Amino acid sequence: QSVLTQPPSVSAAPGQKVTISCSGSNSNIGNNYVSWYRQLPGTAPRLLIYENNKRPSGIPDRFSGSKSGTSATLGITGLQAGDEADYYCGTWDSSLGSVFGGGTKLTVL
């Protein structure tokens, strides 16, 4: 059971927008930055969003992040077939250290 709660799956059609939620508590999201990672099948996770809403170099602005209270959201616009992957949120928990959500599988219909 993950400390951070994500929906197991989301889906949308190509070109559409999708959001993925990540719910935590005051011991983690409420008082720390949130990061988002994308994991394509058979590959290592890749950082998409850090410090709630910042994009590393090379990540297109189709990807966005936001945080409100003890929840965070990843948004992806202009969905492409290549966006099919597992997406994970991550943050710091005051008792547990670095924690991740259980992951969300994105299907592009």
Add this chain to the structure above:
Amino acid sequence: QLQLQESGPGLVKPSETLSLTCTVSGGSISNSRYYWGWVRQPPGKGLEWIRSIYYSGSTFDNPSLKSRVTISVDTSKNQFSLKLNSVTAADTAVYYCARTDPAMPGEPFDSWGQGTLVTVSS
């Protein structure tokens, strides 16, 4: 460009010790800006952080694994290592080494190794 590469046995017997090394190239492990850590992923499951270490040797621990984990840094070889003792089948996973930038709790893992599958089986 920074690269991280995990190495170690792919098969470990139950009750024995899992040992992995992460070799860092394209950057110095002694850079005070970064933490270096291990994350694992059991087959078909999510990510689990194991432990992170600073170049000075100070560590941050996952409480659930702390008693079984040793992590160390070898600055002369630009490597850091993981040892997990008393392994069981539940420790079967892909093990990733990763860098945290900047070196502060809550900051992200911005660079990852490709991962190495370790299977615990007799």
